[in-house]
Amino acid sequence: MGLSDEQLLNMKLKRNSILETAIILFSEKGYQGTTVQNIAKSAGVSFGSVFTYFDNKEHLFHSAVIEPLQTYSQQLLNFNPDAEDFMNELKKMITDHIDVFAGLSNYLNLVVFVIAQNKHHKSTFEELDDFHAKLKEKLIILVKNGQKLGLLKIQDPAYTAISYISLLMGLRLNLTDEPQSTMWQNFVPFAIQLFGPKLN
Amino acid sequence: MGLSDEQLLNMKLKRNSILETAIILFSEKGYQGTTVQNIAKSAGVSFGSVFTYFDNKEHLFHSAVIEPLQTYSQQLLNFNPDAEDFMNELKKMITDHIDVFAGLSNYLNLVVFVIAQNKHHKSTFEELDDFHAKLKEKLIILVKNGQKLGLLKIQDPAYTAISYISLLMGLRLNLTDEPQSTMWQNFVPFAIQLFGPKLN
């Protein structure tokens, strides 16, 4: 006997509720500082239900890090390195990226925990690292095009990409308290400068 | 009858050994992921000895974060915002800062943990934040002077300072694996660009 659609929907909602709660709690208190009980209570589900949806705590953590990555990954990779109107595309990309990072508040803490404890969360770290490599590669292509077009100064494209990503992550750490405010947009010009534009 | 000089020296060494081990382990596995037993074994002292030198685990963590801060703080504040040869001072400062951050490898993870879990490590966070504010203020003065001298483009000095610090922290996170290599120096030009120099 299969489950009714309603039941299936219900389960999906429940799983989501657990996952979202987990992201918040893990990001505030870390992996070890968060208990399964905490998550269950905050998510309003019974203790045992957490294990119905996730094999164990480590899997839950993994899902909390990796599942949102799909969305963010799309948003962050959503630029055209071969765009004709290069400078506009660059500005648009940076503006979009800043927007995404401004909204990441809880989630980025998770990423930082995984990076900091990469030996403990090995497979999770590797998935994050894959995305990081992908983003870096696409940025390198972008930079190379900008330089070919004579719109960016000549400087190492890989270091440019790393600097840029680092700035975004560093900002997220430094502005932890900030409301996801318009203030973030003020950093767009600084990010652009890292790319070495010949004219602003 | 007090303790002999030799004993006192020995105790100092022992305390140091515990503290340095704690920095490494806390930075690799976080506060909750590190056990006092771990630290004792790695430091080659008995379990009980840790408590001879530190009241409890929280105090040990606090010391692990705050005591090295004295050294780093001096190094990072060691620049002259009113220097006559402004551009040279700016380059020298950035080169020095990059050097310091290149060597921070384990320690910065600790800082990141404190920022990420600032509610849990409240008093520790506040001390870090004090230093951060101090550094920011001094950088702002520097930027203002550079702009007054006509050597830097006009842009908000506070945002400049935040961008710069964020870049340094972001780099440290992204280059976790890197040997404290000469590679780091390649990021100096990118950091300089954040300050908006009129001529490179």
Place this chain on the structure above:
Amino acid sequence: MGLSDEQLLNMKLKRNSILETAIILFSEKGYQGTTVQNIAKSAGVSFGSVFTYFDNKEHLFHSAVIEPLQTYSQQLLNFNPDAEDFMNELKKMITDHIDVFAGLSNYLNLVVFVIAQNKHHKSTFEELDDFHAKLKEKLIILVKNGQKLGLLKIQDPAYTAISYISLLMGLRLNLTDEPQSTMWQNFVPFAIQLFGPKLN
């Protein structure tokens, strides 16, 4: 879906088993001399189960002292200070009290520990003290009535009550080893004498 009736009954039995074991062990070895492990093993439950039923050791101790008090309290207050046949009521009360104290063997040690360490078990002590005050008050009324009726010699009713309670407690301490024997009944006449009866 709640728990089945059978489960609920089982839990009740388990809680009781822990509590009774705790009373025995605490009374034999004191609060600090008894470990939670001891109690769990003697009660035949797992270590963790103790904490399923009692928040912590202090709460368990509190329950071990206070819960039986309800029963004993009823038994000890079960006399009529205004009875018409005064001397019979007095004798009946004393006989009953001696019976209760004869059966208290383990429990009274607990009470004694709480009194002796009243600063450490403050709230528990206060609850015991409340009962003590209630018993004393009711005894005072009884004595006053006996004196009004001309059946008891005139002596301070409060001191009479204290002497009587003290005798009961002192006996329990001194007869620790005694089987809860008929021997106890031999002390009834001595207790009566404390009340100063004009004719025996």
Place this chain on the structure above:
Amino acid sequence: MGLSDEQLLNMKLKRNSILETAIILFSEKGYQGTTVQNIAKSAGVSFGSVFTYFDNKEHLFHSAVIEPLQTYSQQLLNFNPDAEDFMNELKKMITDHIDVFAGLSNYLNLVVFVIAQNKHHKSTFEELDDFHAKLKEKLIILVKNGQKLGLLKIQDPAYTAISYISLLMGLRLNLTDEPQSTMWQNFVPFAIQLFGPKLN
């Protein structure tokens, strides 16, 4: 080379200071609730010194219970069961006993702990029990004499002795808070009644 008189005196004083502190602390917090560190600090001696004077904690506890017993024992046995003026001797004895118990405040807690935990403090308990037996025997002789002289009603002398000792101990437990006040003397008539005097 022997120790000077001054040194010997000093050691005696130090040992005494430790012992007296131990009596107070053990009586307030029990054997397990008191740490050697506590005692050392309160006595104003170094931690290690405690072990210079007492082999271990158990020995210290034993001494704290047994050494004062010499004094109290003498005071409590200081009556003449064959006195000619029987009733006066009885009253004097009771008055003296009440005085001693009024002053016993801390010490009696110790006794109670030993009785309550007699299995744990076995040898200490036995020494206390010896004294108890001695006191009981002497009281029995006294009672027998009083009955022979026709001054006390006929009742079992052993139970009389036990009742009397129980009353004293019970009072001490019940009046823990009381200043060692004159109030205690008010209980003399009640104690006398336990002996069954034909005329008061």
Place this chain on the structure above:
DNA sequence: AATGAATGAGTGTTCATTCAT
């Protein structure tokens, strides 16, 4: 004799995981 650092067994408590209902 005096000191207090060193040690590690033992304590109360937490918590991920299992499993019967």
Place this chain on the structure above:
DNA sequence: GATGAATGAACACTCATTCAT
């Protein structure tokens, strides 16, 4: 599938005792 009681390994911390100085 949902629940939460049961379990015991693991943790931070305490403390009696030892011992070098």
